[in-house]
Amino acid sequence: MRILLALLLLLVAFPSYAEDAEQPEAQAESEAAATEEEQPAEPEDKSYTYSPDNCEFAITFPDEPYTSRRCEDQEKTKCYDVVSYTQVRDLSSTLNFRVICNPVDSNLYEDYSAEVMEATLRAMTKQSVVEEYNSRFREEEEYKQAGLVGSGRVGRQDTIYIAQLWIGKQSAFSVEAELIGNASEATDQLFSDILKSSKFTGVKVIPEPKKTDAPNKD
Numbered sequence: 623m624r625i626l627l628a629l630l631l632l633l634v635a636f637p638s639y640a641e642d643a644e645q646p647e648a649q650a651e652s653e654a655a656a657t658e659e660e661q662p663a664e665p666e667d668k669s670y671t672y673s674p675d676n677c678e679f680a681i682t683f684p685d686e687p688y689t690s691r692r693c694e695d696q697e698k699t700k701c702y703d704v705v706s707y708t709q710v711r712d713l714s715s716t717l718n719f720r721v722i723c724n725p726v727d728s729n730l731y732e733d734y735s736a737e738v739m740e741a742t743l744r745a746m747t748k749q750s751v752v753e754e755y756n757s758r759f760r761e762e763e764e765y766k767q768a769g770l771v772g773s774g775r776v777g778r779q780d781t782i783y784i785a786q787l788w789i790g791k792q793s794a795f796s797v798e799a800e801l802i803g804n805a806s807e808a809t810d811q812l813f814s815d816i817l818k819s820s821k822f823t824g825v826k827v828i829p830e831p832k833k834t835d836a837p838n839k840d
Contacts, residue, residue, distance in 0.1 A: 672705050673823055677723035678765065679788050679795035682819035683707045684812070687719070709812070715803035717813055723795045734789040736761075739768035743785050746798065750774050751783050765790040765822050779803045784817060792825050 670687065673680035687707035694700040707719040736759035743757065751772035759768045766789045774781040781802045788795040797820050801813050 671819075672721060672723075674703070674723060675826055676725040677793045677795060678790035678823055678825055679723060679793065680819075680821055680823045681719075681721055681797060681816065683719070683816060684709070687721075707816075711806065711809045711812075712804075715801065715806060715809045717809070717816075718798075718800040718802070719816060720798045721796065723793055725792060726789070726794045728791045731766075731789065731791050734766055736766075736768065739766065739787050739789065740770070743768055743770040743787050746787075746796065747772065747783060747785050750781070750798075750800065762822070764824070774800075776802050782813075786817075786820060788820075788822065790822065790825070795820075 668685040669682050670685055671680050671682045672687065687705045690704050690706065691701055692704050702722060702724050705719075705721040707717070707721075709717045711717065739759060740757050744751075744754070747770060751770070752774045754770065754772040757768065757770040759766070761767075768787045770785045772783045774783050779802050781800055783801075784797075784799045786795075786797040786799075788797075797817070799813065799817055801809070
């Protein structure tokens with residue numbers, strides 16, 4: 623069952639971005655005529671979209687994730703944010719997401735070939751993936767994307783592991799998603815929805831900080 627889910631989720635790693643069909647005019651008019659008393663109160667939207675200023679990509683979680691700072695050297699000169707999101711479902715399954723988006727030199731874009739990106743994904747997941755089902759690569763006008771789907775084990779529980787790597791002219795964006803434990807329609811749907819929310823948003827123009835004069839001490 624979970625193997626089938628993994629194969630289906632490979633499509634999630636490469637969303638189609640198809641636009642929804644427009645509703646018929648009569649249906650739209652009927653919905654507009656409904657009174658507030660007839661409509662149930664909509665739940666508060668607590669969703670959180672992660673897409674920092676130096677990132678051309680975005681992903682949306684049901685609520686705000688946890689952000690930590692990680693440094694690669696003791697002097698703490700090479701540091702970056704790691705965004706983590708965990709949700710336990712019915713005490714029988716767990717969703718784990720880890721997202722990193724770092725700025726890159728635009729000159730490096732051409733160096734990220736399909737082979738390089740797929741090798742990077744395998745290196746990222748080598749401690750988590752026991753069996754790889756498939757990997758894919760695609761290149762668009764402004765970004766490249768590679769995806770990998772595999773399975774693993776956490777204790778006695780099976781896992782589905784999906785990794786995505788997106789490379790743009792301004793940034794590199796990685797998503798690692800792990801689904802641990804029992805399968806359920808609601809849990810699988812949430813896992814899929816978060817993955818499908820990852821997308822390219824475009825190069826951002828970051829304004830330079832305004833220079834201000836030093837205060838007059840006279």
